[in-house]
Every structure is written in C-alpha cells, then in structure tokens.
Amino acid sequence: MSDPSPRESPWWRRAVVYEVYVRSFASAGAGRSHGLGDLAGIRGRLPHLADLGVDAVWITPFYPSPMADGGYDVADHRGVDPRFGTLDDVRALVAEAHDRGLRVLTDLVPNHTSIEHPWFAEDPSLYVLRPGRGDGPPNDWISAFGGPAWSRMPGSDLWYLHTFAPEQPDLDWSNEEVRRRFDDVLRFWLDLGVDGLRIDAVPAIGKDLTLPDAGHGPGALFASSSWVGSPQWDGDWVHDVVARWRSVVDEYPGDRVLVSESVVAGPERAARYVAPGRMHTTFNFDHLHAPWEPAALRAVVDATLAALAPTGAPATWVLSNHDETRHVTRFGRRSTGVGVMGFDAGDPSDLALGLRRARAAALLMLALPGSAYLYQGEELGLPEVTDLPEELLQDPTWERSGPTSRGRDGCRVPLPWSGSAPPFGFGAEDPWLPQPASWADLTAQAQDGDPTSTLTLYRAALRLRRELLAGEEFGWDDAPAEVLSFTRGPGLRCVVNLGTEPLPLVGEVLLASGPVPGDELPPDTAAWLTVP
C-alpha cells in the first residue's frame, strides 16, 4: 500500500464536487424564469449542498446564450443570461457559498461559441473556415450530435466547422488572438473570485487542422464512437494551450483548480491533460462508462491509478453527468455500461435493481482515493426520465439524429425538492421539462430524516469520508472474483458484492448501501467496514 499524496494536499485532491445543471436545479425567478432554474435558485438551495457535505459546486454555463445546446453555445463569455440572473447574482452566490465552506467552479467553453457571439460576425478569421470540395463540405467529419460537421458561411463560399451543433462554430486555436481573448476570459472569472473552472471539450481544441478525412461512411449520422479518441482530436498541440491556461491560473493565489473534460481514448491519453504544468484534474470517463461488472470496475480503477501515478495528479470518479443516462437507470438494464454521451434509450430498466446498484456504486466511488463528482439528483436516487413527450425534447441530438436518438433531456429533468405534485418545489412555474408524478416519493423533503433514503446514505457517506479518508492510500484485498474489496489506510475497508450470493463480512459495518442481515453482504450491496 502506498500513499502518493504530496505533503501539501490542496482541497481539490479529494474534493467531492457537486454538478449543478443550472437549467434544472432550482428556480427562484417567479414569473420570469420560463420554467428554468436560475442563480437565485442555486443560492436558495446552498443549505442542501452544505448539509449534503460536498466540498464544491460546479455550475454549468449560465452565460447569455440562444440555448441551441442548453447554454454550451455561449454568446458572451463575461455575462449572465437574464433568464438565469445577473453578474451580481454570481458574486453573491460565490460569497454565500464561501460562507458555507463550499467552493465554486464555473464552466468555460473554449472549443466553440454560439453562432450569435459577436466574434462570429465581426471577425470570422477566429473560426475554422475552409473552402468546400466541389459542392460539398471540406471533409467528411460528422458532428457529435449527428449530421455533417460543416455548414456554409452565410453569404460566402466558405464553410465553417462545428464539432457540435451548427449553432456552435469552432474557434481556431492555432490563432494567437483566440488564445489571448481566452486568457482574458479566464482572468475575468478568477478576478471575480471563482475557485476554479471546468473546461469543456478540451481535446476538440487540438483538432488536426490539416483536416484529413476521417473515413466515416455515408449515413454515419450519429456516431458517438467518433467522439472518443477521434483521430482528428487530441493532437499534441492542445497541450500548449492547456499549459497557457495553467500559467494564467497560477498567477492567482488560493489553490484555484482547472478541471478538464477530456473525452479521449483511455486513461493514458487523459493523463496527458494533467501532466505537470497542465490542468489539475480531469474527469474520468472510463469510470463513468464502466459496466456494473467486477472485472471491468477493478480494471478501470487500476488503469486510472496507474496512468495518473507519473503525473502526480489525483484520480477523479464519476457516475453520472448532464450528458449521460442516469446511473440508476443504466445499472437496471441488461447492458450496464454506456458509450460516450449515452444517447441510446436502451433496454428497459429494472429500477429497483438499478437503485440498489447505484447506492452500492456510490459507496464504491466515495471510498476510492482522489476526488469525486456527483450529478445533481443522484443523491435522491433519481432515475432517467425515458418517456418525455417527443415534442418537448430540446437536446439538438434529437433533431440531428433523424430524429432517432432522444438525447440527453432525460437526465436533465428539473429536481424534485418538496411537495406531493409537480413542480415539486422546483419553482413557481411549470418546469421546462415535466417531472414524473412518481417523483413525489423522491423529493429532498420526503427523504430528509428517513434512515433508509438515498439522501441519508449520501449524507452519511460524505460525513464518514471526511472523518476517515485523509490520505490517498489504497490497496486491493484478497477477495473472490465477484467481490471488490480494498483498504484505505487504517481507517476504512470498502467491500462491494457484485456476485449472486451473500458474502460473510469481517469487521464492524460503519455504513452499508442496503440492509446487511446477519453480517452477510447481499448481492449488489456495498459496505464500509473497520479494518480488523
């Protein structure tokens, strides 16, 4: 067992970060919110986050945006969309979060802007523009949301690249002026007092600007596999950009952090984003996509720790986010892993089984060394909403895929806070996506104080984690193949039963994801134990 933690351990090395998807967290804007969450809504729910016991909040984009991609189409990097509030709301949110001991991360979207960003009209040379080939686009690349990755510039023979929706033209990061402008954007948010930034789609910046064909056959409309480890992405030169961001952040005191969204081919490629002098941490998509199978989970833990060891960066772990099928639903299906951006509604889910596994997966994740990301609502055990009416779907994937793929709206349904009927305390208006009536039992209010609730489990796990898990020691224990068992220093052992038979336990049970009758751990259950 080794402890690779440096002597000084900044907060982000083992932080539990809670993702707030701003449109769907909480709404305070009575009468003017259009059923969207907002910054005042987040401020009002900070007590929930403090009671939960997380260390930080990552807030998805709240900037002015036409909302072609839920705010990831940014029209002004230094403003706030009036539907979400004002810059003063951001300042107040940061101050109030700090008063409660919570750090705040904002989201930076550098690969593309909104087509309505003034830069696109004023200085198109900041974007990737090329002449077409014959009557067609410059190459065969497809967008992550389906359809060609190129659209014609209005009134011109040139085409612009959009890795995502046509309303999201890609910036050309080989252009020094783009780099300079983003230095300023970073400084703007750091000056405002945020504790760090989550950076969107970083490997897409490092695209091969010689624009070689990717070889997608015709009809490959939505090929999520083209996203992961795409040969056109993740070029070495992206790390010059990353190092530049890091040097800007290093100008600031107070352990600010850069978190990379690096969807790449495996942990070694991801580790390159957190090599010394680059970002501080990176999301772990290999963990997010791992199926509920012991060998796969063990392999992802080993591969993550091995890939990161030479960098000195901490591991991160994550089960859900605003782009993926919620893990309660995923784990109740026959096929429990997902491809990147789990757009496929997939096979039917046994939600009782899924919830049992989701609770066990949470104890597994929260016992691993490093930092963890929670997605809003997972502390309530929310499932994916798989039956949203088609006419309400807003994710661009729906239209761009034919429509064949329902996209990501099912994990973005506004949270249920209280009461027995929609909008469940989310706000004064009908939420932008309808909440299922069955969520009455899943509200934060309904779960508060219930010893068996998922909310109570998360609160207890986060409290114990703070008490018992100071360092980064980790070692596997001898265990049967269908069991994951590891020890974290003298204080804690985590055992997860992924088999079909109950498993006798040794040690005192500190916390378990479900009932542990007669000191035997049932299938699909996890326990934290004292180390005998």
Ligand code: NOJ
């Ligand atoms: C990743 C974000 O998480 C996703 O929601 C968005 O659609 C793409 N990047 C494009 O910005």
